[in-house]
Amino acid sequence: MLEKILLLLSLSLSVAEGLCKPGVGEAYKVRFSIKTALGDQAYPWNKNEMFLFRAALAFAMRDFTNGEEFGVSDIHPCNETQRVSFWFVVTRPKTMDLVDKGTVEMAIKKSRNRINGAFLLTDKTLEFDGIYPTLAAPVSPDTPPWLIVFGVVMGAVSVGIIALLVYPLVQRKLKKNMDADDEDSDEETGVKTAENGANDGIYNSTFSDDERFTQM
């Protein structure tokens, strides 16, 4: 009995190894860049991590096919290198039929974040050759921020224009009030104003200078 089981196991293993051929058929290549992602906190790659990978991928297949009972034994890796990269194929549960590339791709795409999370990696450091990550759309606010700043600047400029227009009017009003006060005080000191008015006179250059300029 025991020998039969052992024979079956070894047969299935050898068949599986035959299934996983790099670059051919339904195989995908996976590449881990653990040291790039985690630096000092990098964990070493060993059989346990491989097990986690197979489990994560089985989960992805289950999630995508909605219930088909994929197991760890349905994920077959091969050609592992020192880079930490290897090829793998997926077979249907309880049979040796390969799952086609398209299904595997869609399953991985659906659960990409979960698989990344299991390894503390990102789309860039856990690469599936040929499966391009769906990029997150950039956040675009409803009002573009530049319009807001533009509005602030134009508002400040409008305030400036209004200030420039209003300021001389206000000044003129104040001057009128001051002149009214002066006239009141002038009536008391009538004699003094005559003396103050007899200054040297202000030289008005407007008349003299223009004549000296030549025409044209």
Next chain:
Amino acid sequence: MRLVLPNPGLDLRIPRHEDLERMEKQEAADRPKWDNKAQYILTCVGFCIGLGNVWRFPYLCQSHGGGAFLIPYLILLVLEGMPLLLLEIAIGQRLRKGSVGVWRAISPYLTGVGIGSMLVSFMVALYYNTLIAWIMWYFFNSFQDPLPWTNCPLNENRTGFIPECQQSSTVDYYFYRVTLNASNSIADSGGLQWPIIICLLAAWTVVCICCIRGISTSGKAVYITAILPYIVLAIFLIRGLTLKGALSGIKFLFTPDVEELMNPTTWLDAGAQVFYAFGLAWGGLISFSSYNPVHNNCVQDSVILSVVTGLTSVYAATVTYSIIGFRATEKYDTCINENIRTLLNGFELPEDSITASNYNAALHHLNSSNPDTVFGLDIKTCDMQKLLSEGVEGTGLAFIVFTEAITKMPGSPAWSVLFFIMLLCLGLSTLFGNIEGVVVPLKDFNLFPQKWPHEILTGATCFVSFIICLLFAQPSGIYWLTLFDNFAGSVPLLTIGLFEMIAVVYIYGIDRFNEDIKFMVGRKPSIFWQITWRFISPLIVLVILVFYLVTQAQKQLNYLVWDINSETFPALTSIPYPSWIYAVIFLLAGVPSLVVPMYALCRLIFVCYKKKMSEKN
């Protein structure tokens, strides 16, 4: 016996020294005045220090032998810049008029010099304010995190980026496509870019409101626009020096290559840069100096201005190249890391086997053992020198190189805001001088009724300029701007500067000019000024002008375009100008230069005709 051309009636046209003394005592209110000396100095410094100091001088310095370029620059600053500066300042202070008024007072035949200055100031103001509009656009967009030029937009199925952005870079795409929507050639003008129109509106309104009452408003604005750039440069210097790779940039800038001094183009470029850096021949300096008190020490002012301009150029160059060094180092590191990744993936080696330090040795080893595989991997060469020298002039520096460097700094929106505020201040303070050089001659011409206040004149000028600036809001706008930059701001300035010197020294009379300065300052100008005014400076400007014309006439006029479909994409493609451009170039460069002799000729004919008519009667 000094050579002086006959100039009858000069004494009737200019105020005598006694008149000046009396005007000073009476404090006649018909001309505006500076509130204090600091305002005058700041306005002049702001006018001289402009965008060119940030993005033209560092490029010239680095491409003409680094530290060795400072030698021709400083020599020509002293021999060419300073004398012409003192000439303009002193003549403005003495004759107390704007640029047209001054030349008309010296001789009515010379009014053309003033007209030429006004035209040049106007054309430069047009394209300069468009640059301000672009800077404003970037400034408005800096108030978000992440900055919009950090990431490419996604393509339709969200698996990658738009190919135009993918092939060039995010900053290139943002500048040429999002901001400008650049077309393929200068003839291709398809509609108007409304974000640019909005920014042009903002730019012209800000300029209008700062200049609306002449120096009583712009004099207050320069307290900010002239001082803020220095503060921001200091902040950037400190930030820049703490970044990795800054010192390699500064070393690249200042490494002297003494052999470049033998090259005549080095001296020509230094001379031209000094000329443009001082804002000479624009008419703004003459105007500003005419508001000074009569006994202001203009000799001291010109020396101070020259020293400040020279030092600021070197200061700005240091800051610029520290940031450029940082960016180049970042790109170099990224390039090396990419190559390491490719090698590791291609040869399936463990991750830490190749690092930046043993990259060269590892590459050599792999290349000798498996040359075919290495060739198939397509490893890019990472060249630090090439990275340090790419795109570091003009708009490329501010909108592409610097914006990219800023995205790599932590806290990028703050740095972006600071950088573009600095550029805004630098540009605005130069524009104040430009607008002064346009509005005051218009006033002197009495084209508009006298009772129109200054505000309406400024407003009208700004409005008309805004309408004309819509030319630059087209998709081909950047090519028009480069055209204006190359032709409106080069030959006419040199011609007018030459005529100015000849006018003051040989038509006004160097003896009379010396007496004026002795009256104003108390001392006759020394032998240095005499020799430079009479021989050296005019000669230098003439040589630069002749060489420039000769070199321009010899080469075919090409310009650079952003063309997705060309082979050299993402680098700009060089294509020839269409033939109708020559008419535009004549308008830009020929008309301001030729208006000087043409006006004199027309006036001569008119006067002769009038004489004949009066003789007949």
